[in-house]
Amino acid sequence: MQFSKSTDYALHALIHLGHSERCNNVGIKELSGALGVSESYLSKIMSKLRQDGIVRAVPGVKGGYELARPADQITFLDVIQVIEGRQQLFECSNSSSRQHLLLAEEGAAQGDQERPGKNECLVEKVMNGAEQHLYQYLREHTVQSILNEAFKRCKHEANKK
Amino acid sequence: MQFSKSTDYALHALIHLGHSERCNNVGIKELSGALGVSESYLSKIMSKLRQDGIVRAVPGVKGGYELARPADQITFLDVIQVIEGRQQLFECSNSSSRQHLLLAEEGAAQGDQERPGKNECLVEKVMNGAEQHLYQYLREHTVQSILNEAFKRCKHEANKK
DNA sequence: CTTATTATGGATAACATAGGTCTACAATAA
Protein backbone atom coordinates (compact mmCIF):
# COMPACT_ATOMS: atom_id res chain seq x y z
CA MET A 1 0.00 0.00 0.00
CA GLN A 2 2.15 2.78 -1.28
CA PHE A 3 1.94 5.43 -3.92
CA SER A 4 4.16 4.64 -6.87
CA LYS A 5 7.24 6.60 -7.82
CA SER A 6 5.41 7.82 -10.89
CA THR A 7 3.02 9.72 -8.66
CA ASP A 8 6.00 11.26 -6.95
CA TYR A 9 7.46 12.32 -10.27
CA ALA A 10 4.16 13.66 -11.56
CA LEU A 11 3.64 15.83 -8.50
CA HIS A 12 7.12 17.27 -8.69
CA ALA A 13 6.83 17.91 -12.40
CA LEU A 14 3.58 19.80 -11.91
CA ILE A 15 5.07 21.87 -9.11
CA HIS A 16 7.97 22.73 -11.36
CA LEU A 17 5.55 23.71 -14.12
CA GLY A 18 3.54 25.82 -11.74
CA HIS A 19 6.68 27.47 -10.48
CA SER A 20 7.88 28.53 -13.93
CA GLU A 21 4.66 29.71 -15.50
CA ARG A 22 6.26 32.96 -16.58
CA CYS A 23 8.06 31.39 -19.56
CA ASN A 24 5.30 29.54 -21.33
CA ASN A 25 6.68 26.13 -22.20
CA VAL A 26 8.93 23.84 -20.22
CA GLY A 27 10.65 21.11 -22.21
CA ILE A 28 11.07 17.55 -21.11
CA LYS A 29 14.81 18.15 -20.87
CA GLU A 30 14.47 20.84 -18.25
CA LEU A 31 11.98 18.79 -16.27
CA SER A 32 14.06 15.66 -16.47
CA GLY A 33 17.12 17.60 -15.34
CA ALA A 34 15.33 19.20 -12.42
CA LEU A 35 13.82 15.97 -11.15
CA GLY A 36 16.71 13.65 -11.85
CA VAL A 37 14.59 11.21 -13.86
CA SER A 38 15.29 9.94 -17.36
CA GLU A 39 13.61 11.81 -20.20
CA SER A 40 12.03 8.68 -21.64
CA TYR A 41 10.33 7.66 -18.44
CA LEU A 42 9.21 11.10 -17.48
CA SER A 43 7.71 11.71 -20.92
CA LYS A 44 5.46 8.72 -20.38
CA ILE A 45 4.17 10.24 -17.20
CA MET A 46 3.67 13.61 -18.86
CA SER A 47 1.70 11.93 -21.63
CA LYS A 48 -0.65 10.45 -19.09
CA LEU A 49 -1.12 13.84 -17.49
CA ARG A 50 -1.86 15.29 -20.90
CA GLN A 51 -4.40 12.61 -21.79
CA ASP A 52 -6.30 13.45 -18.62
CA GLY A 53 -6.25 17.17 -19.27
CA ILE A 54 -3.87 18.17 -16.46
CA VAL A 55 -1.23 19.64 -18.76
CA ARG A 56 -1.06 20.82 -22.35
CA ALA A 57 1.81 19.83 -24.63
CA VAL A 58 3.07 21.47 -27.74
CA PRO A 59 5.67 19.78 -29.96
CA GLY A 60 8.16 21.50 -32.21
CA VAL A 61 10.93 23.99 -31.63
CA LYS A 62 10.43 25.85 -28.33
CA GLY A 63 7.64 23.45 -27.48
CA GLY A 64 7.07 21.83 -24.13
CA TYR A 65 4.48 21.51 -21.39
CA GLU A 66 2.34 23.91 -19.43
CA LEU A 67 -0.49 23.52 -16.95
CA ALA A 68 -3.83 23.10 -18.66
CA ARG A 69 -5.67 24.96 -15.90
CA PRO A 70 -4.80 27.22 -12.96
CA ALA A 71 -2.59 25.57 -10.36
CA ASP A 72 -5.25 25.97 -7.68
CA GLN A 73 -7.55 23.72 -9.68
CA ILE A 74 -5.11 20.83 -9.82
CA THR A 75 -5.59 18.82 -6.67
CA PHE A 76 -3.40 16.07 -5.28
CA LEU A 77 -6.31 13.73 -5.80
CA ASP A 78 -6.43 14.57 -9.51
CA VAL A 79 -2.79 13.70 -9.95
CA ILE A 80 -2.94 10.54 -7.90
CA GLN A 81 -5.99 9.24 -9.73
CA VAL A 82 -4.43 9.88 -13.12
CA ILE A 83 -1.29 7.95 -12.26
CA GLU A 84 -2.59 5.28 -9.92
CA GLY A 85 -5.88 4.68 -11.68
CA ARG A 86 -9.36 4.95 -10.30
CA GLN A 87 -9.98 1.52 -8.78
CA GLN A 88 -11.24 1.71 -5.25
CA LEU A 89 -8.97 1.11 -2.27
CA PHE A 90 -10.87 -2.04 -1.35
CA GLU A 91 -12.51 -4.43 -3.75
CA CYS A 92 -14.20 -7.50 -2.38
CA SER A 93 -12.79 -10.70 -3.79
CA ASN A 94 -14.92 -13.37 -2.17
CA SER A 95 -18.50 -12.27 -2.31
CA SER A 96 -19.60 -15.83 -3.02
CA SER A 97 -18.28 -17.19 0.27
CA ARG A 98 -20.35 -18.28 3.25
CA GLN A 99 -18.96 -15.33 5.19
CA HIS A 100 -20.57 -12.94 2.80
CA LEU A 101 -24.04 -14.09 3.69
CA LEU A 102 -23.58 -13.15 7.33
CA LEU A 103 -22.38 -9.65 6.65
CA ALA A 104 -24.12 -8.32 3.62
CA GLU A 105 -27.32 -10.07 2.65
CA GLU A 106 -28.89 -10.60 6.02
CA GLY A 107 -31.53 -7.92 5.90
CA ALA A 108 -31.61 -7.02 2.25
CA ALA A 109 -32.35 -9.89 -0.06
CA GLN A 110 -35.70 -10.97 1.35
CA GLY A 111 -37.37 -7.59 1.89
CA ASP A 112 -37.61 -7.02 -1.89
CA GLN A 113 -35.71 -3.69 -2.03
CA GLU A 114 -37.63 -1.62 0.49
CA ARG A 115 -34.71 0.81 0.68
CA PRO A 116 -32.60 0.43 -2.45
CA GLY A 117 -28.85 0.84 -1.94
CA LYS A 118 -29.08 0.17 1.80
CA ASN A 119 -27.86 -3.41 1.49
CA GLU A 120 -24.22 -2.40 1.44
CA CYS A 121 -21.70 -4.80 2.87
CA LEU A 122 -20.38 -3.79 6.28
CA VAL A 123 -16.72 -4.28 5.47
CA GLU A 124 -16.96 -2.32 2.27
CA LYS A 125 -18.82 0.41 4.11
CA VAL A 126 -15.89 0.96 6.43
CA MET A 127 -13.34 0.79 3.67
CA ASN A 128 -15.22 3.11 1.36
CA GLY A 129 -15.59 5.50 4.24
CA ALA A 130 -11.85 5.45 4.74
CA GLU A 131 -11.33 6.06 1.05
CA GLN A 132 -13.65 9.05 1.09
CA HIS A 133 -11.83 10.56 4.06
CA LEU A 134 -8.53 10.18 2.29
CA TYR A 135 -9.88 11.62 -0.93
CA GLN A 136 -11.48 14.57 0.77
CA TYR A 137 -8.16 15.54 2.29
CA LEU A 138 -6.34 15.13 -1.02
CA ARG A 139 -8.96 17.24 -2.76
CA GLU A 140 -8.22 20.13 -0.41
CA HIS A 141 -4.56 20.35 -1.39
CA THR A 142 -3.51 21.70 -4.74
CA VAL A 143 -0.33 22.42 -6.63
CA GLN A 144 -0.95 26.07 -5.87
CA SER A 145 -1.13 25.47 -2.13
CA ILE A 146 2.34 23.94 -2.24
CA LEU A 147 3.62 26.90 -4.21
CA ASN A 148 2.07 29.32 -1.72
CA GLU A 149 3.67 27.63 1.25
CA ALA A 150 7.04 27.54 -0.45
CA PHE A 151 6.74 31.24 -1.15
CA LYS A 152 5.76 31.97 2.44
CA ARG A 153 8.78 30.12 3.73
CA CYS A 154 11.01 31.97 1.33
CA LYS A 155 9.66 35.35 2.43
CA HIS A 156 9.96 34.47 6.07
CA GLU A 157 13.56 33.55 5.44
CA ALA A 158 14.23 36.88 3.72
CA ASN A 159 12.73 38.86 6.63
CA LYS A 160 15.00 37.15 9.11
CA LYS A 161 18.11 38.44 7.42
CA MET B 1 -3.00 1.76 -4.80
CA GLN B 2 -5.19 -0.98 -3.49
CA PHE B 3 -5.33 -3.19 -0.47
CA SER B 4 -4.24 -6.73 -1.25
CA LYS B 5 -6.51 -9.73 -1.17
CA SER B 6 -4.63 -10.95 1.88
CA THR B 7 -5.96 -8.00 3.82
CA ASP B 8 -9.44 -8.92 2.69
CA TYR B 9 -8.97 -12.49 3.87
CA ALA B 10 -7.44 -11.43 7.17
CA LEU B 11 -10.35 -9.13 7.98
CA HIS B 12 -12.91 -11.77 7.16
CA ALA B 13 -11.07 -14.40 9.15
CA LEU B 14 -10.97 -12.15 12.20
CA ILE B 15 -14.65 -11.38 11.90
CA HIS B 16 -15.36 -15.08 11.73
CA LEU B 17 -13.22 -15.63 14.82
CA GLY B 18 -14.98 -12.85 16.65
CA HIS B 19 -18.33 -14.25 15.66
CA SER B 20 -17.63 -17.73 17.04
CA GLU B 21 -15.89 -16.93 20.29
CA ARG B 22 -18.17 -19.27 22.21
CA CYS B 23 -16.30 -22.42 21.14
CA ASN B 24 -12.72 -21.60 21.95
CA ASN B 25 -10.69 -22.68 18.94
CA VAL B 26 -11.46 -22.39 15.27
CA GLY B 27 -9.39 -24.60 12.99
CA ILE B 28 -7.93 -23.55 9.67
CA LYS B 29 -10.34 -25.95 7.95
CA GLU B 30 -13.41 -24.18 9.21
CA LEU B 31 -11.98 -20.78 8.36
CA SER B 32 -10.87 -21.86 4.93
CA GLY B 33 -14.28 -23.32 4.26
CA ALA B 34 -16.14 -20.23 5.38
CA LEU B 35 -14.00 -17.84 3.36
CA GLY B 36 -13.53 -19.95 0.29
CA VAL B 37 -9.74 -19.68 0.38
CA SER B 38 -7.27 -22.56 0.32
CA GLU B 39 -6.04 -23.80 3.68
CA SER B 40 -2.40 -23.40 2.74
CA TYR B 41 -2.68 -19.78 1.78
CA LEU B 42 -4.92 -18.77 4.63
CA SER B 43 -2.60 -20.39 7.16
CA LYS B 44 0.18 -18.10 5.96
CA ILE B 45 -1.99 -15.10 6.68
CA MET B 46 -2.98 -16.45 10.08
CA SER B 47 0.69 -16.95 10.93
CA LYS B 48 1.36 -13.32 10.23
CA LEU B 49 -1.53 -12.31 12.44
CA ARG B 50 -0.16 -14.51 15.17
CA GLN B 51 3.37 -13.10 14.91
CA ASP B 52 1.93 -9.64 15.45
CA GLY B 53 -0.16 -10.67 18.41
CA ILE B 54 -3.60 -10.32 16.82
CA VAL B 55 -4.54 -13.97 17.27
CA ARG B 56 -3.33 -16.88 19.35
CA ALA B 57 -2.78 -20.30 17.82
CA VAL B 58 -2.64 -23.67 19.47
CA PRO B 59 -1.55 -26.75 17.53
CA GLY B 60 -2.58 -30.29 18.26
CA VAL B 61 -5.92 -32.06 18.39
CA LYS B 62 -8.79 -29.61 18.85
CA GLY B 63 -6.34 -26.77 18.28
CA GLY B 64 -6.95 -23.72 16.16
CA TYR B 65 -7.07 -19.95 16.41
CA GLU B 66 -8.72 -17.44 18.70
CA LEU B 67 -8.49 -13.69 19.09
CA ALA B 68 -5.59 -12.65 21.28
CA ARG B 69 -7.48 -9.67 22.68
CA PRO B 70 -11.08 -8.41 22.80
CA ALA B 71 -12.56 -7.73 19.39
CA ASP B 72 -13.07 -4.07 20.21
CA GLN B 73 -9.31 -3.68 20.55
CA ILE B 74 -8.53 -5.00 17.09
CA THR B 75 -8.80 -2.09 14.70
CA PHE B 76 -8.87 -2.14 10.92
CA LEU B 77 -5.60 -0.27 11.01
CA ASP B 78 -3.98 -3.03 13.05
CA VAL B 79 -4.96 -5.65 10.52
CA ILE B 80 -3.98 -3.59 7.51
CA GLN B 81 -0.59 -2.75 8.94
CA VAL B 82 0.16 -6.36 9.76
CA ILE B 83 -0.63 -7.54 6.25
CA GLU B 84 0.45 -4.59 4.14
CA GLY B 85 3.45 -3.61 6.22
CA ARG B 86 4.20 -0.34 7.88
CA GLN B 87 5.89 1.67 5.14
CA GLN B 88 4.38 5.09 4.75
CA LEU B 89 1.96 5.87 1.95
CA PHE B 90 4.45 8.24 0.37
CA GLU B 91 8.20 7.88 0.43
CA CYS B 92 10.28 10.44 -1.37
CA SER B 93 12.48 8.90 -4.01
CA ASN B 94 14.40 11.86 -5.34
CA SER B 95 15.52 13.94 -2.43
CA SER B 96 18.83 14.60 -4.17
CA SER B 97 17.23 16.39 -7.12
CA ARG B 98 17.32 20.11 -7.83
CA GLN B 99 13.58 20.23 -7.14
CA HIS B 100 14.14 19.18 -3.59
CA LEU B 101 16.14 22.28 -2.79
CA LEU B 102 13.24 24.55 -3.70
CA LEU B 103 10.71 22.78 -1.55
CA ALA B 104 12.39 21.50 1.54
CA GLU B 105 15.69 23.11 2.41
CA GLU B 106 14.89 26.72 1.72
CA GLY B 107 14.50 27.95 5.26
CA ALA B 108 15.96 25.13 7.28
CA ALA B 109 19.53 24.30 6.42
CA GLN B 110 21.10 27.67 7.04
CA GLY B 111 19.38 28.71 10.28
CA ASP B 112 21.20 26.00 12.23
CA GLN B 113 18.12 24.21 13.66
CA GLU B 114 16.28 27.04 15.36
CA ARG B 115 13.11 24.90 15.41
CA PRO B 116 14.11 21.26 15.05
CA GLY B 117 11.71 19.11 13.02
CA LYS B 118 10.19 22.12 11.27
CA ASN B 119 12.18 21.61 8.09
CA GLU B 120 9.73 19.07 6.75
CA CYS B 121 9.27 18.85 3.00
CA LEU B 122 6.03 20.38 1.76
CA VAL B 123 5.00 17.46 -0.43
CA GLU B 124 5.62 14.97 2.32
CA LYS B 125 3.72 17.17 4.73
CA VAL B 126 0.58 16.90 2.62
CA MET B 127 0.97 13.20 2.03
CA ASN B 128 1.68 12.39 5.65
CA GLY B 129 -1.32 14.44 6.59
CA ALA B 130 -3.42 12.36 4.23
CA GLU B 131 -1.99 9.19 5.72
CA GLN B 132 -2.84 10.33 9.24
CA HIS B 133 -6.42 11.11 8.23
CA LEU B 134 -6.80 7.67 6.72
CA TYR B 135 -5.23 5.98 9.72
CA GLN B 136 -7.36 7.88 12.18
CA TYR B 137 -10.50 6.66 10.47
CA LEU B 138 -9.24 3.09 10.35
CA ARG B 139 -8.34 3.25 14.03
CA GLU B 140 -11.93 4.07 14.87
CA HIS B 141 -13.33 0.91 13.34
CA THR B 142 -12.81 -2.46 14.98
CA VAL B 143 -13.78 -6.05 14.42
CA GLN B 144 -16.30 -5.59 17.20
CA SER B 145 -17.95 -2.64 15.50
CA ILE B 146 -18.60 -4.79 12.45
CA LEU B 147 -20.05 -7.50 14.64
CA ASN B 148 -22.28 -4.99 16.40
CA GLU B 149 -23.67 -3.62 13.18
CA ALA B 150 -24.31 -7.07 11.82
CA PHE B 151 -26.19 -7.90 15.00
CA LYS B 152 -28.21 -4.71 14.80
CA ARG B 153 -29.25 -5.49 11.25
CA CYS B 154 -30.19 -8.97 12.26
CA LYS B 155 -32.36 -7.74 15.12
CA HIS B 156 -34.01 -5.13 12.97
CA GLU B 157 -34.86 -7.84 10.50
CA ALA B 158 -36.38 -10.02 13.22
CA ASN B 159 -38.57 -7.14 14.44
CA LYS B 160 -39.99 -6.60 10.99
CA LYS B 161 -41.41 -10.07 10.78
C1' DC C 1 4.06 -42.28 26.31
C1' DT C 2 2.00 -42.60 21.91
C1' DT C 3 -0.46 -40.90 18.34
C1' DA C 4 -3.55 -38.39 15.59
C1' DT C 5 -4.19 -33.77 14.73
C1' DT C 6 -3.02 -29.22 13.85
C1' DA C 7 -0.21 -25.11 13.03
C1' DT C 8 4.50 -23.42 11.12
C1' DG C 9 8.01 -22.16 7.90
C1' DG C 10 10.60 -22.87 3.73
C1' DA C 11 10.83 -23.71 -1.17
C1' DT C 12 8.81 -22.98 -5.32
C1' DA C 13 6.14 -21.12 -9.20
C1' DA C 14 2.69 -18.50 -12.03
C1' DC C 15 1.31 -14.11 -12.72
C1' DA C 16 0.77 -9.17 -12.56
C1' DT C 17 2.55 -4.63 -11.94
C1' DA C 18 6.07 -1.12 -11.48
C1' DG C 19 9.96 0.96 -13.30
C1' DG C 20 12.69 1.88 -17.03
C1' DT C 21 14.86 2.00 -22.03
C1' DC C 22 14.76 2.50 -26.98
C1' DT C 23 13.05 3.71 -31.46
C1' DA C 24 10.15 5.03 -35.24
C1' DC C 25 6.73 8.53 -35.97
C1' DA C 26 3.89 12.88 -35.80
C1' DA C 27 3.48 17.66 -35.10
C1' DT C 28 4.96 22.33 -35.36
C1' DA C 29 7.40 26.83 -34.94
C1' DA C 30 11.15 29.12 -36.97
Add this chain to the structure above:
DNA sequence: TTATTGTAGACCTATGTTATCCATAATAAG
Protein backbone atom coordinates in the same frame (compact mmCIF):
# COMPACT_ATOMS: atom_id res chain seq x y z
C1' DT D 1 11.82 22.87 -45.29
C1' DT D 2 13.89 21.41 -41.28
C1' DA D 3 15.50 21.06 -36.72
C1' DT D 4 13.26 20.32 -32.61
C1' DT D 5 10.14 18.40 -29.56
C1' DG D 6 6.43 15.36 -27.83
C1' DT D 7 3.80 10.51 -28.68
C1' DA D 8 3.09 5.81 -28.84
C1' DG D 9 4.41 1.37 -28.80
C1' DA D 10 7.42 -2.63 -28.23
C1' DC D 11 10.40 -4.44 -25.07
C1' DC D 12 12.94 -5.76 -20.81
C1' DT D 13 13.86 -6.55 -15.78
C1' DA D 14 12.92 -6.54 -10.89
C1' DT D 15 9.70 -6.94 -7.47
C1' DG D 16 5.47 -8.20 -5.15
C1' DT D 17 1.21 -10.84 -4.95
C1' DT D 18 -1.20 -15.04 -4.82
C1' DA D 19 -0.92 -19.64 -4.31
C1' DT D 20 0.57 -24.65 -3.55
C1' DC D 21 3.19 -28.40 -1.41
C1' DC D 22 5.79 -30.64 2.03
C1' DA D 23 8.65 -31.61 6.01
C1' DT D 24 8.70 -30.32 10.78
C1' DA D 25 7.25 -28.97 15.41
C1' DA D 26 3.93 -28.73 18.95
C1' DT D 27 0.24 -30.52 21.74
C1' DA D 28 -4.04 -32.47 23.63
C1' DA D 29 -6.39 -36.73 24.09
C1' DG D 30 -6.14 -41.51 24.83
